[in-house]
Amino acid sequence: MTALALPAYAQLSDADEAALADLYRRGTPANTLRAWERDLAYIAAWKMASFGQPLAWPEDEKVALRFILDHAQDLSDKTGPAQDVAMELIAIGLRMALTCPAPATLDRRIASWQAFHRMRNLPSPFSAPLVQQTRQKARRANARPRMPKSPKPITRDILEALLATCDASHRGIRDRAMLMLAFASGGRRRSEITALNVENIALNDFATKGLVWIRLLETKTTKKDQAPRLPMKGRAARALVHWLEVTKITDGPLFRPVSLSDRPLPRRLATDALRTILRYRLQLAGFPVDFATPHGLRAGFLTQAALDGAPLAAAMKLSLHRSAVQAQKYYADVEISENPVTNLLGD
Structure with missing residues (x-):
């Protein structure tokens, strides 16, 4: 048409x-x-x-x-x-x-x-x-019930199912690194993920502390002169470093398209690439393709933080929410029976 x-x-x-x-x-x-x-x-x-x-x-x-x-x-x-x-x-x-x-x-x-x-x-x-x-x-x-930006939050168990579909190909290694970075660095927006360059990743502390630093040059809530540095550690840090090691990418776009012959290409991923990747991984993991959107990674980070009993202020340090009221909505969505404070005296 x-x-x-x-x-x-x-x-x-x-x-x-x-x-x-x-x-x-x-x-x-x-x-x-x-x-x-x-x-x-x-x-x-x-x-x-x-x-x-x-x-x-x-x-x-x-x-x-x-x-x-x-x-x-x-x-x-x-x-x-x-x-x-x-x-x-x-x-x-x-x-x-x-x-x-x-x-x-x-x-x-x-x-x-x-x-x-x-x-x-x-x-x-x-x-x-x-x-x-x-x-x-x-x-x-004309008030309507609040509709989430993603049908479901991608919490830890769902993310694990998606990661299990990522094999040892360049495509699988890239998708694993992207999904883990998007979740573990505070629930990054898809535009923030695709805008990252290798130069925005600091590996100085990786060998000694297993820590990777990510600098976001511009986000929805910060400008270039406020570029926040976010830490990422553990499996997520190792997945990102593995992607850099196997592809030998040293500058330019961090995440790139992978050809049909499984070769990383020199150009940047499209802004909406994370949506396509997520739908593909959801389908491989046995979920409906519309089970969640990329915002589900952001919602999932905050929801998992609530389920694990992390203080809201600590989660906001990574998510970069400016409004505690907005971030609190994810905590409020957690089923009260799953709230860790319901078991303060233990089993």
Whole structure:
């Protein structure tokens, strides 16, 4: 199926692109930039379809209010301007359905809209009291149960089953090292794993302490000038060192594609490679391919830390969560009967 070309008003203008490059692009993670651009395309198309006008800076409060109202209802069984606009957005591929978008989706698009106001040093219409109240009521009216980013956390027992499928081929050695690093270094995101270079791995303490240090140049919560150093030891450290030894890789991308003839290639893995690898290993281990996503490694690290009785603060040192409330959710998901504090007096 051929992708539909977006109309001009649903694309970044030259002025928008210049503003992004000058003020935000160098200091914002690439994934966030892509999300902003997609959201701006959606918002621009929505306003043109709704008002017949391009975006204004600053935007009018009535436009912000209408945006919230249009996205706070299920349009499947309604008629009128809001449904007509939604149908137009569906036709150009910017909206998936007439059903009410998730509150998180609406919040993200509003946050992107606000970010473009900030980069122009302009007040946001979403700061107006009436608009804020409407947004809060819309969020409550359409609240949904919290859905995990991965159907299941990949805890230690599941990870062991995946590792058991990794043989002595280059592909097997790479997959073992990737999965163990992603879990043992604090539940790393897939983009963080594929962005690693050999230069980010310090082996100075491996011979004497069995310790490997990993420097993450940029994460979702840290910037290059904050690059954290994370320790990794034991089996995970040995698996990573084994990958470097058998491939004789000394610089450049740490993890690389492996050819059909089992030869590591010189280029970097795609950002989404960990998802493909995980699905393949899940299938080999006898799990459904949709049993878990790469985020399951991050969820699994925190869940296993809770099951093992590790303090939340200690787990956050590795996971790099900024919010204790967010990290605590993984601890709260652990079945209370499995909580180690239920057996403080022993058997």
